[in-house]
Amino acid sequence: xxxxxxxxxxxxRMRPFGTTIFTEMSALAxxxxxxxxxxxxxxxxxxxxxxxxxxxxxxxxxxxxxxxxGIPALxxxxxxxxxxxxxxxxxxxxxxxxxxxxxxxxxxxILALCEAGDEVVCFEPYYDSYAASIALAGAVRRPVTxxxxxxxxxxxxxxxxxxxxxxxxRMVLLNSPHNPTGTVFTTDQLTLIARLCQEHxxxxxxxxVYEHLVFTDSATPHVPLATxxxxxxxxxxxxxxxxxxxxxxWKVGWATGPAPLVSAVQRVKQFLTFVNAGPLQPAVAVxxxxxxxxxxxxxxxxxARRDRLVAGLTDAGFGVLPSxxxxxxxxxxxxxxxxDGVDFCRTLPERCGVVAVPTQVFYDHQEQxxxxxxxAFCKREEVIDEAAxxxxxxxRAQA
Numbered sequence: 286x287x288x289x290x291x292x293x294x295x296x297x298r299m300r301p302f303g304t305t306i307f308t309e310m311s312a313l314a315x316x317x318x319x320x321x322x323x324x325x326x327x328x329x330x331x332x333x334x335x336x337x338x339x340x341x342x343x344x345x346x347x348x349x350x351x352x353x354x355g356i357p358a359l360x361x362x363x364x365x366x367x368x369x370x371x372x373x374x375x376x377x378x379x380x381x382x383x384x385x386x387x388x389x390x391x392x393x394x395i396l397a398l399c400e401a402g403d404e405v406v407c408f409e410p411y412y413d414s415y416a417a418s419i420a421l422a423g424a425v426r427r428p429v430t431x432x433x434x435x436x437x438x439x440x441x442x443x444x445x446x447x448x449x450x451x452x453x454x455r456m457v458l459l460n461s462p463h464n465p466t467g468t469v470f471t472t473d474q475l476t477l478i479a480r481l482c483q484e485h486x487x488x489x490x491x492x493x494v495y496e497h498l499v500f501t502d503s504a505t506p507h508v509p510l511a512t513x514x515x516x517x518x519x520x521x522x523x524x525x526x527x528x529x530x531x532x533x534x535w536k537v538g539w540a541t542g543p544a545p546l547v548s549a550v551q552r553v554k555q556f557l558t559f560v561n562a563g564p565l566q567p568a569v570a571v572x573x574x575x576x577x578x579x580x581x582x583x584x585x586x587x588x589a590r591r592d593r594l595v596a597g598l599t600d601a602g603f604g605v606l607p608s609x610x611x612x613x614x615x616x617x618x619x620x621x622x623x624x625d626g627v628d629f630c631r632t633l634p635e636r637c638g639v640v641a642v643p644t645q646v647f648y649d650h651q652e653q654x655x656x657x658x659x660x661a662f663c664k665r666e667e668v669i670d671e672a673a674x675x676x677x678x679x680x681r682a683q684a
Contacts, residue, residue: 597673
């Protein structure tokens, strides 16, 4: 009798996805005692008002299942926040759903809106969960490559974007401010995306978790796609508390948009996590209502740390590309003799005690990113300085 038990029981569509590069590189950092500039998590806690609200909620009985869409206070805070910063008006009862971070929101959106064989236009390099979520839905990704221009700023070719759309296109998945490149999509780029969404009658799902982390020297401000003419009714906007409030472990995110799209996400989300983070939701509501000075001070602090790391990377001999926002800066390893980012990052801890992430793993067309690696600067200044000191040994070895 032939056994049906396979040595690898994982379904075929998920076999290309092994352990995430973030897990691998963070484990490498721990094993080697290296400075971890790979995974994008801060090493300080969020605003004290938020932490105090979480402690109070834990003590006061907010420890059971919250409502499926999220507690009313958080949904109302999300609505007020979107209107305050982006001029978007929402109904807190029907146009907001709280999720287990932005990652669940993206996954639930793709699973809710895509049938098997539908196509999703996305931009590479992309956050790794995008590809996995598209595969889980049985959909097909159609990546458009972001390439550094003469000024180092990433952009895409209009012809490539137009060619990615077709009769099976169901969705555009857009991340701006963009991880891992640090670029912010311009109004002209967004206008083209919006026009193609309407021409092909497709949905847009926008991952805007870095909405408050656009630096003062950026060529363009952050503009939510949903604010462009004709896009509000076809756009699902996703954000989270993790990046704006330095609480990535809380996994509190949300999706907003027209009621039918939010309802679709909620109907999938209920069978993924059902609900999440009951005692943390009141605290995130407090954080969203913090004054403007919190958001500008947080941004300015990260910008200063970006500049600190960029100076260190430049001194070490990397070709550093501009970062307009997010937690990240990308660097070209070619000046240091590197030809493969994965190999470079796996040996970097032994060479100088620093961990970075190879960006080629975020491409379908890996050759496009083979010589690029990503560093996170959402760390304390002394950590960045120590990493820079260690990285400078690469320049000395190259001399």
